[in-house]
Structure formats: C-alpha cells, structure tokens
Amino acid sequence: MNMTEEKLKIKIPREKEIKNVIVLESEENNQKRSVFGLDGIVFKICSLFSPLLILVLWELLSKLGILDIRLFSTPSLILKSMLPVVISGELFYNTFISIRRIVLGFLAGAIPGVIVGLSMGLFPLIRLVFQPIVSAVFPIPKLAIMPLILLVFGLGEVSKIFVIAMGVFFLVVINTMAGVLNIEQIYLDVAKNYGASRKDFYLTVALPGALPMIFAGFKVAMGTALLLIVAAELSAARAGIGYMIWRAYDMFDIERMFVALIMMSVLGYVFSFVIDWIERLAIPWKHN
C-alpha cells in the first residue's frame, strides 16, 4: 500500500521542465575534441617539437659546460662542419659507396635467401638437409667471420658485400621458411582440389602466402645490414659512411663523426621507407 502511494507521488516533469538533456554529438561536431585524436594538430606540433627540444637542450648543456663539448660537440658546431663536407662532395661520395655495398649485399643475400627458404618450407627433404646447416651457422655473429672473409676475399669490395649478404641471407631464409610452413592447411587443400601443379602451387600459394613473413624478414635484415656496413668499413676500407665514422674517431673530429651518424640515421630511414613502399606494392591485399 505504502509503495504504491510513494510511486504515485513521483511527479512526471513536463517537457519544458527537463533541464538535464544529454545530446550525443555527431562526428562533425567534435572538432573541439580532435586534440585527443592522433591527427590533432597539437600532436603534430609535439612530435615535431620533441627532437627540437633535445637539440636546444643539447646546445644549452654543452654551452653551460655540463656536457663535455669535446665529446658531445654542439648542434651548431655540427651544422657548421657539415657545410664543407657537403660542398666538397665528400659526404655524398661516402654515402654512395655505402649505399652500393648495402644494396648489393642485401640483394646477394635476400634473393638466394627467398629461394632457399621457399624450398626448405616446401620440400621436407631439402629442409632435412639444410636445417642443421642453417641452425649451426645462423647463431655465429657475422662480425666474427669478418676476418675470415677478409682472408678469403681480400680487402676489396667483395668482402664487404659478402659479409652483409651473409647476415641478410640467414634471416631471410628463416623467415621465408617459417612463412611457408605457417600457410594455413586450407589453402593447400584448395590448391590440390582445384588441380594446381607443383609450379602453380609454388607461385600461387607458397610465395604469396609467405610474403608477409618474407617482408618481416627483410626489415630485420636491413637493420642487420646497416650494423654490418659500419663494422665492415672499419677494417680495410677507403670510403663509406662507416669509414668516415672511424676516420673521425682516429682524428678525434667529433663534429665529422656526428655528420656521418646523421647520415647513417637518414640511410636507415630511407631504406625502411623503400622496403615499406615495395611491401605495399607486393602485398596489396594487406593494405587497402
């Protein structure tokens, strides 16, 4: 009895009296909030600002003597010493030499790597034969065989290209093989049911199915190639970005060293950009 009386007491407000209205805005009306979205202008400024902030901090700390200027130099000094290296063409020449070694070494490792990896993934017999060899050689740091490579191939270009190729080859083999082995069974069944020949299967299922893993391998391999180029140019090189770094070390020319390091970073960025670009062309089904 009491309950119903309570209920009856509740006054239903008229439309005009309702003050607390909740409106769910459409996308068009949320410009104000786009600050929180990743495309917000604030975020763009922040991402541009952070490297700048570091440069300013670096300059200040060096000028104030908190950072040892002999070891860390300053951004302005580096910029100043960059000019003559650029104008004389020295920087670009050395960059060109390194790029050539990296590209040739990468191709010399990646192309056979894909072929061997595909074969190992597809044919159990080949896998059985090569697996122990790959497992034994892969863990050896490629830097450790640099001296041996120098003895075999001499001091010329071949030894530098070869050491990069070695580093790239094994990473690509392992990724490609895993890519093939991880192709879902259903695709093999479809190929068989629809009468694919060995060669067709290779080209229409194994290769495209493994491509995402192959490119993952390429990306890791590119990182390794950049690492190896610096090491390879340490010993017995007369040009290259790595050579520039080691020369600068010998002459205690910190600014030059930083110029070369910046170039290294640009190279890394450009190479990964190029691989991403090729990947988008080769795997159109992954990106819209």
Added chain:
Amino acid sequence: MFYKERTIIKLEGVTKVFNVKSQKVTAIEKLNLSIYDGEFLCIVGPSGCGKTTLLRILAGLEQQTSGRVIISPREPEKPLNSMVFQGDSLFPWMTVKQNVAYGLKMRGVAPKDYEKVVAHYINMMGLSKFENAYPHQLSGGMRQRVSVARAFANDPEILLLDEPFGALDEQNRILLQQELLKIWEGTFKTAVFITHSIDEALILGDRVLVMTAHPGRLKAEIKIDLPRPRDTLSMRANKRFVELYEQIWSYLKEEVIKAKSAV
C-alpha cells in the same frame, strides 16, 4: 538408365581411422552408399560424426583406411569435383575475379576463354561491383558467394559442399540457398551438400541422408519428393515439408542425444 538413377559414386564399406597421438579415432565406419548422377544429395548428422571426412575422401584430399570408393564420371574430360570448403577458403592474396578463375587457370584455360565464364558466375552471385576487391574487403556472405562461384566456374561434374552457409546469418543463408538452387538447376551436376540444418537439407535436396553419431554410419535415407523448381520461401508452409521435417528430426534427435551423452 535415367538421370538421377545411374550411380556416379559408390562407397563400399568405407572406414576412416585417424591416429592421434597413438590413439585411434574412427571417423566413419563401414559406410555403404550410392550417389546418383545429377542428384542433389544432402547429408545431415551431429557434429563430429565424420561428414567433413567423408567429403574429403570423395575429393581425394584424404584416403580411406579401408573399403572402396568407385567413381564413374559421365564426362571424364571435365574436372571430377570441386569443393566449397567449410569456413574461409578464399585466397586472401587474390581478388574476387582471380579467386573465381582459379580452377580454370590451373587447368590451363587461357584468360580470354575463361573471362566470360568467370564474369557470368560473379554476376549470378551479384558480385560484379566487387570483382576486383580482395576477400578482406567483403562480408562473410559475399565471401561464401565467391566460394560457390569458384566451384561452379570450374565446371566440375560433382560439387562437394561442406556446410557452406553454416556460418552465415539467417537472411544471407536464405538468399544463398535461393542463388545456389538457381545456378544448380539445369547444370546436371551432382551435388553432395553437407549441412546441420534440416530446413536447408529439405529446401535443397533430392535425398537426405542422416548419419549416426561418432563413428559415422548411415542411419536413414529420406527421399524429398517436393517438386522443382522450388520456391524456397513458400515451400516451408507445405504440408509435406513439415512431415518430412518431423521424420528427419526424429532420426536425427536420437543421434544428437547419443553424441551429447558420449562427451
């Protein structure tokens, strides 16, 4: 002999045993079965009773442990069978057109000769606008339509369909059943269609086989004497439809309960 009377596939005592970690799993046991040339055969049975295994044996993707499978095609120059697989089976790296053309291409048909056929089946499935799309850009219903188109475009003598619409929502299932009947009627192709839906078996089939729970054997055979061409919507209200439904359900019920209690 007449159409739908000549035996095209005969199974004699077919048994399939899987070895899983030194344990033997009998998927199907001593299955005897005749499939007739040009008929639409539906197979229902509780899940795990060996329906997929049976179809994979017919497709040559799996070999029976014992027993014989005798296939006598009417047109030996055609591909023997094409399968519409359970679940997603389109190649993600091929467009709709490339997927549908796959069988023809593998058989060495030149593009100029298969383009028309491919376009025809894509069109029949209402996918013309999407012929250059990749599977990930399509809905589940559209992907199954492509799978069906791929099988038909290959022009096989026997179609093997493994719960092709099992994962679809009701609306899409009804539409696809209609579309399947539309492209099947008049092709004289033998179809072996696996489903867990009695409705679907009745709508599509000339004959329904009920399989026993694990291991799979033949439980019952029901002839579906409903006239063709079939109107998939109005036929549900048909008195005969309801009778047949109850008949199949009475067989199936026992097996489903058996399958449940075995777990």
